[in-house]
Amino acid sequence: MYKTKPTMTGGCQCGAVRYALFEAPESSICHCRMCQKAIGAPFAAFCKVTSACFVWTLGEPASFQSSSAAERHFCHVCGTPLTFRYLDGDAIKVATATLDDPASVPPTKNYGTESRVPWIDLIAPGRLPDTSTTDSASRTIVSYQHPGHDAPDA
Ligand SMILES: [Zn+2]
Ligand SMILES: [Zn+2]
Numbered sequence: 001m002y003k004t005k006p007t008m009t010g011g012c013q014c015g016a017v018r019y020a021l022f023e024a025p026e027s028s029i030c031h032c033r034m035c036q037k038a039i040g041a042p043f044a045a046f047c048k049v050t051s052a053c054f055v056w057t058l059g060e061p062a063s064f065q066s067s068s069a070a071e072r073h074f075c076h077v078c079g080t081p082l083t084f085r086y087l088d089g090d091a092i093k094v095a096t097a098t099l100d101d102p103a104s105v106p107p108t109k110n111y112g113t114e115s116r117v118p119w120i121d122l123i124a125p126g127r128l129p130d131t132s133t134t135d136s137a138s139r140t141i142v143s144y145q146h147p148g149h150d151a152p153d154a
Contacts, residue, residue, distance in 0.1 A: 008047075010099040011058070012075035012082060015146025018058035019082070019094065025049045027096060027105040030084075031120075032112025038064075038072050039081050042117045045096035046084060047105050054092045100148045 006020035025047035035044035061073035061082055073083040085092040096102050110116075122128055 007053075008099055008101065008105075009057070009149065010094060011146060011148070012061075012078050012080035012098065013145050014075060014078035014080070016059045016077040017056065017061045017075045017080075017082065020055050020057050021047070021049050021053060021094070022055070023049050023053040025094070025105060026109075027107045028109040028111060029107045030111040031114075031116040033115045034066055035084070035112060036115065038066060038084070039095065042120070044081075044084075045102070045107060046093035047096050047099065048091050048093045051085075051090050051092055054094070 004022060007023055008021045008025070009018065010021075011018035026049075027045070027047050029043050029045050031043045036042060038044065059075070062076035063071045063073045065071045065087075069088070070084060070086050072081065072085075074081045080098060081095050082098055083092055083094050096105055096107075099105065
């Protein structure tokens with residue numbers, strides 16, 4: 001469908017909305033209060049590419065204009081937050097955790113640090129008791145989460 005192979009792909013939890021990036025993104029964290037709310041987490045991790053290097057490959061996301069300057073896309077089926085972009089900008093940021101391989105894009109900058117939660121250091125390895133998902137599973141769980149990689153012909 002696309003002439004060049006994407007640099008990275010990603011999508012929402014249910015798989016209704018998928019996207020592709022066509023350049024190496026700039027990875028950052030935003031601690032601002034608006035990103036905290038929009039992502040539903042103590043901070044947001046984003047990967048920025050130019051608008052020309054971003055494409056929706058499956059589904060139509062819903063959007064919310066969170067200020068006079070910006071909008072955020074999300075999946076209307078499962079609610080996963082997907083993007084942030086300035087309305088007058090030439091770039092789009094995808095939520096890093098929605099990439100198929102978020103571990104490959106460590107952040108290089110912090111933004112919105114005035115709202116950084118004061119306990120952020122506590123989540124570093126070794127600071128709190130660690131429990132893995134398999135350690136804590138008390139029953140068999142069947143995942144309905146999209147497996148995360150585009151089908152060969154998608
Ligand atoms: Zn979804
Ligand atoms: Zn922010």
